[in-house]
Amino acid sequence: MKILVPVKRVIDYNVKVRIKQDCSDVDLSNTKMSINPFCEIAVEEALRLKEAGTASEVIAVCIGPKIVKEQILAALAMGADRAIRIDVEEQPEPLVIARLLAKVAEQEDAGLIMMGKQAIDSDNNQVGQMLAGIMGRPQGTFASVVKIEGDEALVTREVDGGLQTVALKLPAIVTADLRLNEPRFTKLPDIMKAKRKPIAETTAADLGVEVTSTQQQLSVAAPATRQAGIKVASVDELVDKLKNEAKVI
Amino acid sequence: MKTLVIASHNNSTLSPVTLAAVSAALKIGASFDIFVAGKGCATVAEEAAKIDGVSAVLVADHDALEYQAAENLAATLQANAEGYSHIVAPATSVMKDALPRLAALLGVGQISDITGVNGEAEFVRPIYAGNAIATVTSSDAVKVITVRTSAFDAAPTGAGTGAITAVDNAVDCGLSRVVSEEIAQSERPELASASIVVSGGRGVGSEENFALIEKLADRLNAALGASRAAVDAGFIGNDHQVGQTGKIVAPDLYVAVGISGAIQHLAGMQGSKVIVAINKDPDAPIYEVADYGLVGDLHDLVPELEAKLASVL
Ligand SMILES: Cc1cc2nc3c(=O)[nH]c(=O)nc-3n(C[C@H](O)[C@H](O)[C@H](O)COP(=O)(O)OP(=O)(O)OC[C@H]3O[C@@H](n4cnc5c(N)ncnc54)[C@H](O)[C@@H]3O)c2cc1C
Numbered sequence: 001m002k003i004l005v006p007v008k009r010v011i012d013y014n015v016k017v018r019i020k021q022d023c024s025d026v027d028l029s030n031t032k033m034s035i036n037p038f039c040e041i042a043v044e045e046a047l048r049l050k051e052a053g054t055a056s057e058v059i060a061v062c063i064g065p066k067i068v069k070e071q072i073l074a075a076l077a078m079g080a081d082r083a084i085r086i087d088v089e090e091q092p093e094p095l096v097i098a099r100l101l102a103k104v105a106e107q108e109d110a111g112l113i114m115m116g117k118q119a120i121d122s123d124n125n126q127v128g129q130m131l132a133g134i135m136g137r138p139q140g141t142f143a144s145v146v147k148i149e150g151d152e153a154l155v156t157r158e159v160d161g162g163l164q165t166v167a168l169k170l171p172a173i174v175t176a177d178l179r180l181n182e183p184r185f186t187k188l189p190d191i192m193k194a195k196r197k198p199i200a201e202t203t204a205a206d207l208g209v210e211v212t213s214t215q216q217q218l219s220v221a222a223p224a225t226r227q228a229g230i231k232v233a234s235v236d237e238l239v240d241k242l243k244n245e246a247k248v249i
Numbered sequence: 250m251k252t253l254v255i256a257s258h259n260n261s262t263l264s265p266v267t268l269a270a271v272s273a274a275l276k277i278g279a280s281f282d283i284f285v286a287g288k289g290c291a292t293v294a295e296e297a298a299k300i301d302g303v304s305a306v307l308v309a310d311h312d313a314l315e316y317q318a319a320e321n322l323a324a325t326l327q328a329n330a331e332g333y334s335h336i337v338a339p340a341t342s343v344m345k346d347a348l349p350r351l352a353a354l355l356g357v358g359q360i361s362d363i364t365g366v367n368g369e370a371e372f373v374r375p376i377y378a379g380n381a382i383a384t385v386t387s388s389d390a391v392k393v394i395t396v397r398t399s400a401f402d403a404a405p406t407g408a409g410t411g412a413i414t415a416v417d418n419a420v421d422c423g424l425s426r427v428v429s430e431e432i433a434q435s436e437r438p439e440l441a442s443a444s445i446v447v448s449g450g451r452g453v454g455s456e457e458n459f460a461l462i463e464k465l466a467d468r469l470n471a472a473l474g475a476s477r478a479a480v481d482a483g484f485i486g487n488d489h490q491v492g493q494t495g496k497i498v499a500p501d502l503y504v505a506v507g508i509s510g511a512i513q514h515l516a517g518m519q520g521s522k523v524i525v526a527i528n529k530d531p532d533a534p535i536y537e538v539a540d541y542g543l544v545g546d547l548h549d550l551v552p553e554l555e556a557k558l559a560s561v562l
Contacts, residue, residue, distance in 0.1 A: 011377070013513075017380045019381055026381050094349070094358065094359070095352065095356075095358050121376065122376055123361070123375065123377070123378065123493070126349035126359050128349075129319060129348075129353070130350065130359075131353075132320075133354050136422075137424065139346070139425075140425075154428065158488075159343070159432075159488075160343070160496070161432035161433060161488055162430070162432045162433045163430070163431045163487065163488075164316070164430045164432075165427070165428040165429045166318070166426065166427055167425060167426050168424065178477065179480070179481065179487065214357065216385065217385050218371070218384045218385065219384045220381045220383050221381070221382045221384075222380075222381065222382070223375070223381070223382050226519060228537045228538065228539065229524075230540075230542070231536070231541075231542040231544060232543050235553045235557055238525065238541055239561055242525070242541070243561060248522065249445075249469065249558070
């Protein structure tokens with residue numbers, strides 16, 4: 001079984017975003033970029049399935065201009081066998097991403113598509129579900145445990161009330177939540193080795209997908225900032241403030 | 250223009266977060282219907298019919314919709330989407346699972362987790378874990394939208410007289426089945442809609458110590474929250490996690506105990522009206538958003554607070 005793992009290049013999760021002066025977008029110039037943390041977890045899970053003998057090959061896919069090679073190399077250094085880059089100038093909308101991934105998944109005959117549940121930049125939480133819908137496949141979103149048994153994937157999902165385990169007929173799409181695993185650290189020799197792994201390049205046109213757009217970002221603003229309050233000296237003072245000043249108890 | 254609001258429920262009662270989605274629908278401005286998909290969910294439909302201003306309540310009652318599995322829910326909604334300009338649902342885990350799939354089936358985009366409505370096609374939503382707020386427009390013929398329920402007041406209910414209609418085109422895709430569920434049963438208020446939330450972090454130290462947080466929560470009749478670190482450490486279940494990837498809450502009072510205040514945690518609670526932080530580190534970032542900070546060891550301060558509240562409440 002081949003596992004396809006989409007990875008997205010995003011702002012590093014430790015970096016605080018800045019907003020452009022003209023409020024048109026966030027400012028990503030000179031910003032540290034990384035693999036989206038959820039995608040990294042997905043890569044790790046795919047590698048573990050391969051190491052357990054369940055999967056034969058792990059293929060990373062990344063959509064973006066040449067610069068996304070940095071994230072492709074990171075995925076290859078973790079242990080993905082090869083990669084595909086779909087060349088686009090700008091990030092397409094989630095529906096287009098899902099259409100592109102669907103074509104690649106078909107071409108590769110992937111048995112499992114293991115991906116992050118959301119990207120920490122746009123926070124959309126859409127692509128996995130859209131991909132599953134387009135392909136007519138089952139979906140196991142927000143996964144915290146993934147097991148392959150026979151022709152099914154058993155996925156434990158983090159849902160509002162607790163946990164839910166579903167059995168999905170393979171091929172399936174699974175999206176990773178934070179607790180699925182802790183990604184491995186890569187060592188220097190892995191990075192050297194990654195540079196020799198194959199990266200195929202393709203385009204939306206090659207894949208027969210039209211890059212359309214129906215959503216437009218008009219502006220971006222900083223959130224209303226909270227003023228730091230005061231430090232109280234004692235529990236008594238706190239209770240007094242809550243009761244008589246804030247009036248919330 | 251007409252909006253379809255998807256009800257959130259557990260087959261027996263309508264979840265109040267549905268009313269926040271109705272508020273968003275009212276701001277969009279069109280008349281609205283409500284869709285109830287479930288199994289044995291007649292009482293939910295009756296409740297939904299009482300929401301003020303609802304035109305019709307469509308009910309798909311089918312075995313395949315017992316858990317509102319995304320594959321079946323999305324296909325069923327697609328079969329009933331004709332004639333709607335907007336499809337709106339509260340951003341619960343069920344809807345976050347199903348709505349993007351529905352959007353793809355309809356060949357349109359989705360606008361996730363909106364916190365504001367500026368018109369029929371213009372919406373406000375947080376990005377970058379709430380560190381930026383985007384205003385977006387959509388030109389899709391059908392606008393599929395999930396709503397951050399903490400950002401909208403509950404729409405009025407009780408005076409509605411919606412007509413309940415059963416639909417018989419529920420779809421069973423046969424792609425997946427639910428094997429088991431571990432749904433926490435709790436007497437405490439629900440995290441997403443509670444007016445007070447008491448949360449514990451890694452600083453609480455152990456599962457046993459979390460009893461201190463629970464006692465304080467019970468004293469305040471509060472919901473119980475946690476940081477990711479507390480959940481990862483096994484102090485408490487994942488359904489209590491507050492933050493970018495957990496639940497988003499905006500109660501009147503949020504009490505953060507032994508939580509440092511990482512941006513991913515703040516993303517889930519900085520809309521709270523009043524924030525209290527208890528932390529032994531006077532420089533912890535949580536104090537930058539807290540209205541009232543109490544510096545010290547939580548093991549002493551939390552029991553003292555609980556006892557003193559007992560005498561004033
Ligand atoms: C992609 C991504 C998504 C994430 N999503 C979330 C999310 O949704 N929610 C979330 O919470 N986190 C999330 N995180 C994790 C987040 O970055 C932090 O690691 C986490 O919030 C830290 O939890 P904490 O504050 O409990 O622990 P710590 O940061 O370890 O803080 C513990 C605090 O307790 C205090 N303390 C210790 N002992 C005591 C004592 N005896 N008395 C008083 N105070 C004490 C310490 O001073 C410290 O400030 C995410 C991370 C990533 C990468």
